[in-house]
Amino acid sequence: MMPQKYYIETFGCQMNVHDSEKMAGVLSKEGYLPTNDRWEADIIIYNTCSIREKAEQKFFSELGRIKSLKKRRPHIKIAVAGCIAQLQREGIFRRAPHVDLILGPQNIHRLAGLVGAPSHTTANEENPGIADNDLPVLRNRGGRAWVSIMYGCDNFCSYCIVPYTRGRERSRPSEKILSEIAELGREGFKEITLLGQNVNSYRSDLDFPGLLRKIDSLRSIERIRFVTSHPRDLSDRLVDAIANLGRVCEHLHLPLQSGSDRVLNLMNRGYTSGEYLEKIILLKERITGVSITTDIICGFPGETEEDHGETKKMLKEIEFDGIFAFKYSPRPGTAAASMDGQVMGEVKSRRLSEILELQDTITLKKNGGLSNTVQEVLVEGYSETDLTMLSGRTRGNKIVNFMGDSSLIGSLAMVRITEAKKHSLEGVAS
Numbered sequence: 001m002m003p004q005k006y007y008i009e010t011f012g013c014q015m016n017v018h019d020s021e022k023m024a025g026v027l028s029k030e031g032y033l034p035t036n037d038r039w040e041a042d043i044i045i046y047n048t049c050s051i052r053e054k055a056e057q058k059f060f061s062e063l064g065r066i067k068s069l070k071k072r073r074p075h076i077k078i079a080v081a082g083c084i085a086q087l088q089r090e091g092i093f094r095r096a097p098h099v100d101l102i103l104g105p106q107n108i109h110r111l112a113g114l115v116g117a118p119s120h121t122t123a124n125e126e127n128p129g130i131a132d133n134d135l136p137v138l139r140n141r142g143g144r145a146w147v148s149i150m151y152g153c154d155n156f157c158s159y160c161i162v163p164y165t166r167g168r169e170r171s172r173p174s175e176k177i178l179s180e181i182a183e184l185g186r187e188g189f190k191e192i193t194l195l196g197q198n199v200n201s202y203r204s205d206l207d208f209p210g211l212l213r214k215i216d217s218l219r220s221i222e223r224i225r226f227v228t229s230h231p232r233d234l235s236d237r238l239v240d241a242i243a244n245l246g247r248v249c250e251h252l253h254l255p256l257q258s259g260s261d262r263v264l265n266l267m268n269r270g271y272t273s274g275e276y277l278e279k280i281i282l283l284k285e286r287i288t289g290v291s292i293t294t295d296i297i298c299g300f301p302g303e304t305e306e307d308h309g310e311t312k313k314m315l316k317e318i319e320f321d322g323i324f325a326f327k328y329s330p331r332p333g334t335a336a337a338s339m340d341g342q343v344m345g346e347v348k349s350r351r352l353s354e355i356l357e358l359q360d361t362i363t364l365k366k367n368g369g370l371s372n373t374v375q376e377v378l379v380e381g382y383s384e385t386d387l388t389m390l391s392g393r394t395r396g397n398k399i400v401n402f403m404g405d406s407s408l409i410g411s412l413a414m415v416r417i418t419e420a421k422k423h424s425l426e427g428v429a430s
Helices: 014-029 053-065 067-072 083-088 090-095 108-114 128-132 174-186 208-216 236-244 261-267 273-286 305-318 345-368
Strands: 005-010 043-048 077-082 101-103 121-123 144-148 191-195 223-227 251-253 291-298 322-327 374-382 390-394 399-403 412-420 425-429
Touching (some): 014 043, 014 077, 014 191, 108 121, 174 208, 191 208, 208 223, 261 273, 261 305, 291 345, 305 345, 322 345, 374 425, 399 412
Parallel strands (some): 005 043, 101 121, 144 191, 399 425
Antiparallel strands (some): 374 390, 374 412, 412 425
């Protein structure tokens, strides 16, 4: 009998990508084979994200398209995993009866045992012990690997659904994290990214700066990154760790969300724009060449033109290296979804365009400052836009495309930057 094949499609952030790696690991351990062609798969898994409406709409469109395949091949299993599975549960079965399995993000360890379960099986229970689960992981090569250090979130920002889908904060024991990373080093991975909804609040036998110090002592790993940090919990000890630990990259993703104190209060972010700015000044003073990126939400309920102007003012003052900006989309079950003052769609679109146009100018200026410098680049593979060029990232998380031999993939290369663009750099291996 031929081994069965599985196909996984991922929607959303790095955490979802890593969850998909875990699902692939669980199935591969049981003898299933991966395929990139859903039409030949025996098991199709959609790993979903509900943080933004666009990702949710894309998923449901794909779920509708797959219905014809289920009719032609009724033996295949279709599973919905991730945050939408956790939130909508039986509603997915009503909307798409061709789905066989609902699997919440806290139940990945049960996947293999549920593949053969009867149609319309649901597994989305709260799992307080998830931080202790040692699941097999099937990672793509290219020198980089993601490692979960904690799960869930206790912040309850008014726009965010994560505490309701991934539960409260639970940190993995440090010895399990260190063991996993040491093994990744032995397998040839050069860079690891520590994952958590708020890595700053990691608490086990160590705090987060202490964990970074332990990982930095592992000689088999060249680079350490982490996402995501909450501004409220960015401590002096963490800034010192980034500044003084040689393997920790000089890049920090620190979501601002809004430059308006009034909007930040409505968002329940727990800091003011002034307090955020103080953190940025501290980072720039202590970490030479630090690269800082952020998130911005446009058109949050009640946001006025003055509030929008305060956000643009912060962008000009701070000069982020890059941003991820989105129109606010109400998430059912969150406090913000029922707030007064919902902003019209065309207003949100216009404000988003203004934010992106402003940041493009800033990013191009920041990237231009790297022209004629030599940067250490971890080569990840071929460029998505030009398959004749290699692509990788600097320690500051800048994308660099350059000419080079394929033997460099997965290794560190020194690249001289010859041209700066809005979203990437170009160079030549030096």
